[in-house]
Amino acid sequence: MSNCCFHDAGSPCALPQSSLGFCPACGEKGKAVAILTVKSLVRDHTRVSASASFSFCRTAACDVVYFSSETTFRKPDIKVRVGIKETEDPVPLCYCFDYTREDVFRDIGAIGSTSLPDRIKTEVQAGFCACEVRNPSGSCCLGDITRAIQQARLIVVDRVSNMSQSVKG
Structure with missing residues (x-):
């Protein structure tokens, strides 16, 4: 680790x-x-x-x-596919535990939050991370996970806003 x-x-x-x-x-x-x-x-x-x-x-x-x-x-x-350089699904985010951008978007879209950061931290604390040999950036994925969560939340807010405008219109 x-x-x-x-x-x-x-x-x-x-x-x-x-x-x-x-x-x-x-x-x-x-x-x-x-x-x-x-x-x-x-x-x-x-x-x-x-x-x-x-x-x-x-x-x-x-x-x-x-x-x-x-x-x-x-x-x-x-x-491996380099997540930061990919546009087509599945876009890898966490190389140690095989989480993708779609996992984040699915969670945020369904329940408005995700437990992925906590799950990753639990695995890391148990000694199971290998970022330096699995992640092309050579560093921890939690920054990429956080950015994906922020992006997913913006998309969900935008969809809700568009839906409410459609109902009013």
Whole structure:
């Protein structure tokens, strides 16, 4: 189990981080990611130099996932779907416990809340998280879960507002 899930949802993973760089495709600043993460998730791990410093590109529309000064890995090079870069369901959010954006939307749509963050925290406290080798960002998913909950709530509020306007109209 890593220590990354014991930090606030938005804080970086506790694993040693390499220096940050800018994505060669979109030009946005990347987030340093542990070499263990890259080696674990790139299809051909022999292409991952153990001495390279990799960054993770968080730009949704960019096809690049990992980059270093020598190498770039794009979505097809990765073993798993990269949730932040996906638009078609199912969009993965939690790689350790297999929760998707649809799980969040279903809960929020049905009952207005979700217990996913609590379920994930319980599993983490039991020692079952492996974010550094399962999550392409190399860090805890709780930030992504929180963003999905906020997005789902906005959609539900918008639907209710549209329905009430239709009834009045």
